[in-house]
Amino acid sequence: MTILTVNKKELEKKVGKITPGLEDKITEMGTPIEEVTDNELSVEVFPNRPDLLSLGNFARAVNQFNGKGKIASFKINKPEKDYTVTVEKSVKVIRPHTVCAIVKGLKFDDEKIKEIVDIQEKLHNSIGRKRKKIAIGVYPLDKIVLPIRFIAKKPEEIKFLPLEAQKEMTGSQILRGHPAGREYAHLLEGAEVFPIFVDANDEVLSMPPIINSEKTGRINEKTREIFIECSGHNLVYLKKCLNIIVASLAEMGGKIYSMNIKDNKSGNFISPDMSVEELEFDIKDIEKTLGIKLIEKDVKNYLARMGIGYENRKEKSVALIPAYRTDILHWIDLTEEIAIAYGYENFEPEIPEISTIAYEDPVGKTKQIIGNILAGLGLLETSSFHLTTRRNIKRMHFDYNDFIEVEDSKTERDVLRMDMLTNLLQILSENSDAGYPQKIFEMGRVFSRDDSEDTGVKETERLAVVMVDEVMNFTDLKQVVDYLFKMLGVEYSIENVENSNYIIGRCGKMIVEGKEVGFIGEVAPRVLKNWKIKMPTVAVEIDLDWLF
């Protein structure tokens, strides 16, 4: 969950007083308010709206939604002399793309610097996928000499003073010794060359996606003009990300200058491109999807409140999507924009008159019946986890080793259950303080390996019953099983088997129509000891799948 926290006073300068009414509006807009304090306002921003992750962009959206703001348009100044970034061949193997811009006329104070750092951080962690997909760098233009080259060098050949460090470090030293280096080392681990931005004097600006240079990569209150770059693997997302930052800086009063990106391999282009994207759609499709009537004027108005332009071109509806929006992939995305502006609370719920015939899954139905039969005998149904531990399974099945394990479980339970008895014996062991006799049962899925399944795992429906008391024997359980099978209208027989989990001579397999369906017996003292169960226990576990 991504939370945007903004300075309340700064926000109020842009959107007016934060009243309870405005708070409601902000939530309706799709950014639920998390907290409002005297100084700050926090909202949740959904992952599809990274463009809202800065004060400027958020304030613009609030004003638009409130009907107070215009649709954003951005004036892009042409590149000046040497406004060039050359992407050299060497960097293609490690971090192949960059998009850049220059913004001038900025006035920074502590609050604004924090805002810039914040937006980088937020974008890194959302669409940047923790810098894997996108890394962002911001530099004071007066500290660097244009043009700039994006190149890659061997880690030992890279040497500069990184932010927050005391002395110059090589690329490998940064990965091992610098806090940021260690945090993001996995992104460059094992690479023969590391990417760097260098200026016309061969001064290193930064080593993305790790860290900027202290000399050239720190903005302060005196900074008026900045150079911004986004580097990564996916040009589409890089462009979007840069647009979001640039749009936010424009809200701060910055003037945007584009740069020439020279890339022999992928082609040259001018960055940033802040032109609107056009998306043709049919109002009828929106009406049908939402189940409401819409006239063109309303659609235009609703889209405008979401910051999206509208034009009617030769009787065709065209949405004009601002350059910072990343989430409009298809016309279907416009339906939600319109629904939000229309107001979710204004939709009238409706149940259509379509006739369909209900159907209950026979497995569930039979389980319900079995549950009722056993409950009728005074047995208590339990409900336990599908995940258990190796140790628990081994308390009974000491020679079982074919565990199906989950990776990196945050709980102590890290293997799938292979039977139901393990769970039931655990329940008995944890309930020695409850009155006896204890008679419990449970139905559920157990897991085993099976290559014929899509997943390699077979799931089988099972029933287990266990009963424990000072005096408890095979007869007590057989009575229950006899009754259950009789009520289900199924005949079964028991054949003696030797299974060391049960007392020898008091354990059998259950047969239905020649097929083995389960195990029944008095649990071996060894197993009871392992579970610290202090009284005789009888147990049965039956496959249910043959019933259906």
Next chain:
Amino acid sequence: MDEKLLIESLSPIERNVLPNISARFSDIDEIAKASIQDKTTALRAVGFLKNKGLVESKSSEKKVVILGILGVNYLKKELPERTLLNKLVEARNSVPSKLGTNVPSSSGKKSILIGEIRNVCGLNENEAKIALGTLRKKALVEISGGKLILNAKPGEVTNKMIEELFLEKLPMDLDAVKDLDKLALENLKSRKDIVEIEGQKKMKVKLTELGEKVASMDLKTDLVEQLTPKMLKQNSWKGKKFRRYDLSSPVPRVYGGKRHFTNQAIDYAKSIWLEMGFKEMTGNNVETGFWVFDSLFTAQDHPVREMQDTFYLKGMKGKLPERCKKKENCILFKTQQAHEGGIDGSKGWQYEWNGEDAKKVLMRTHTTSLSARKLREIRDTKEFPAKYFALGKCFRNETVDWSHGFEFNQTEGIVVDENANFRQLLGYLKQFYKKMGYEKIRIRPAYFAYTEPSLEIDVFHPVHKEWVELGGAGMFRPEVTIPMFGKHIPVLAWGQGFDRIITEFFRINDLREVNKNDINKLREMKFWRRD
């Protein structure tokens, strides 16, 4: 109640005990003895008589010395000091053994090495220490050169020690412990678990005024205690009076068997969907990434797919749907296309989709994988309109606390219909939650990779007077439906947490209790019921 009726309501034990209670306080033990009843029965009778206002009681506490756990054991066998003493006697009478545990001493007496006491006597370290200490204190032994030598006259060996005598007398009132017993008690008290001093409640009972009156009357009324088949057969009940019961007196508790409370609620929730004409869908808890994520247009680098949120199965690789000859009909190809860009003009996620990632095997993080597989089936069965629901377990790799479990139930549903729309989605959800006991619902914008528009639903808790977040719903995106059906057919879809909306009914404040299986609590748990 007049006295006569009172007499008719006396049970046999009351009738038996009452004459043995006097107008002055007397001990319950004596009353029990006089009534030839065990103490528990006498106490029960007194309880009943008290309810009827016939007797009153007072209790006082007295201290009693009883045997501790070790004391019981020692009394049965012997005290460790006795063991040691006996061994020393044995040693004195024996010849040197090959093992060298007994060695002749210079005085001609035989002895045991201090370090060997434990082995020779079969005592633990503590017992050996105490045995040695006690015998030295009684001057029955002496130590010389690391050896223990018997120093007792034969009489001293055969006589019982005061501690042994004392243990045999227990239990004993503390007040009655005198002289040598007092010394023995002091000695034993310093040793763990041999004796214990226990406060015992002593109850004294006397008749009330009414009690005196009743006790003086003839209690031997011929009352029938229990109707028997024999009486019915012989008609001997005619003209007889039955003893009157005290109907308000408590009875021993019984517990019935029952379904687990979540299953009761799940069965009820199922019936709601069934009433609305929905079909039930079921499927596997273990799924491939393809059906849980990829077919639902969840980008492969989406954070939800990371290991820390999802239970992936170690070393398992699943199978993808088959690649078919005609790409247009191929769900695998179309899904890849949806992700990479190009389905119905959609931009997709514009990255290179990796089939290997979709083969990962995991515990389903939502029941929406069932919906995804069902859509694939409907493509072949051409069942339009189709309404399906599921109630099933989902799994998230979460740290467990009161509001999060790593396993939880979800209620899932889809409506596949050319004319399905957003308002109908609200209609179905509203109806379901109304029947679950939540009259008021609220919807908010939300984001899910696979639905558009999306919503989050909250229900207003009638008791807590606050909104409870339940989870998401929406309409499947064309990037989901087109790979399934070949064209975009509207699908309403929802999947909300189920446990949260039933816990209040069962007075559960901590989700961990849902699968705790505390038998005492399960026995007390009321049945699920909704109007």
